[in-house]
Amino acid sequence: MNPDLERLMALQAADREILRIRQEIAALPKRISDVEAKLNSAHEAVEQAKARIKAGESARRKFEADIQAAQQKISKYRDQSLEVKTNEQYKALLAEIGFAEQSIRQTEDSILETMLESEEQEKRLRAAESELKTQSAFIEREKAEVRSRTEQDERELAEWSARRDGLRAQINPDVVSHYDRVARLRGTGVAEVRDGKCSACNVLLRPQELQEALAGSSVMTCSSCTRILVAVEMPPLPAPRHRPGTEASA
Numbered sequence: 001m002n003p004d005l006e007r008l009m010a011l012q013a014a015d016r017e018i019l020r021i022r023q024e025i026a027a028l029p030k031r032i033s034d035v036e037a038k039l040n041s042a043h044e045a046v047e048q049a050k051a052r053i054k055a056g057e058s059a060r061r062k063f064e065a066d067i068q069a070a071q072q073k074i075s076k077y078r079d080q081s082l083e084v085k086t087n088e089q090y091k092a093l094l095a096e097i098g099f100a101e102q103s104i105r106q107t108e109d110s111i112l113e114t115m116l117e118s119e120e121q122e123k124r125l126r127a128a129e130s131e132l133k134t135q136s137a138f139i140e141r142e143k144a145e146v147r148s149r150t151e152q153d154e155r156e157l158a159e160w161s162a163r164r165d166g167l168r169a170q171i172n173p174d175v176v177s178h179y180d181r182v183a184r185l186r187g188t189g190v191a192e193v194r195d196g197k198c199s200a201c202n203v204l205l206r207p208q209e210l211q212e213a214l215a216g217s218s219v220m221t222c223s224s225c226t227r228i229l230v231a232v233e234m235p236p237l238p239a240p241r242h243r244p245g246t247e248a249s250a
């Protein structure tokens with residue numbers, strides 16, 4: 001087999017792995033910003049609950065002052081009622097007392113409402129504080145994890161890049177240029193021949209093309225997609241590093 005064909009397969013595998021690692025490195029900061037967003041929203045929820053609890057307390061103090069004022073009015077009206085001269089004046093004071101008593105009852109209802117609201121906000125505050133604690137602990141772990149993953153990716157990227165550069169230097173420059181052009185256009189520059197077809201675009205090879213491809217003595221391209229055709233299933237060259245669970249070559 002033409003040695004360039006074997007190197008092209010390895011080059012394509014290296015290019016694919018380089019792309020995967022670059023994409024992973026680019027996506028890693030988002031993991032931190034996601035946790036930061038959760039942390040911020042937990043922080044906001046804590047502040048909001050605290051502000052509502054405070055507002056509830058100040059509303060309650062105002063209501064209590066209103067009740068006190070109404071009670072003072074009532075006792076003043078009662079004193080006045082002892083000294084009134086006419087029945088009309090007496091009735092008017094009784095009406096004022098009734099009005100003040102009614103406003104006390106309404107204010108007491110409002111106090112009850114603010115207390116129920118306070119209980120609700122206390123619950124929210126506890127939940128938000130617990131979420132804040134969880135996310136604060138999580139972000140440190142996540143930052144450390146992202147840092148170490150990035151470092152590992154950078155190391156692997158350097159290794160794959162060196163390997164790719166080495167392969168490119170060994171391949172005929174015209175072939176490399178063709179590979180680059182097609183890869184830029186179509187994502188991949190090499191296609192295997194399977195069942196007499198180009199496995200990338202599925203176009204059948206003419207008998208003579210197939211024969212040539214199977215012989216593998218020269219670099220030939222698919223007449224349809226122009227990818228470089230490789231007819232033999234070749235074991236991939238040993239990878240510089242192999243992360244468990246990932247396929248280093250395609």
Ligand SMILES: [Zn+2]
Nearest residue numbers: 198201222225
């Ligand atoms: Zn093709």
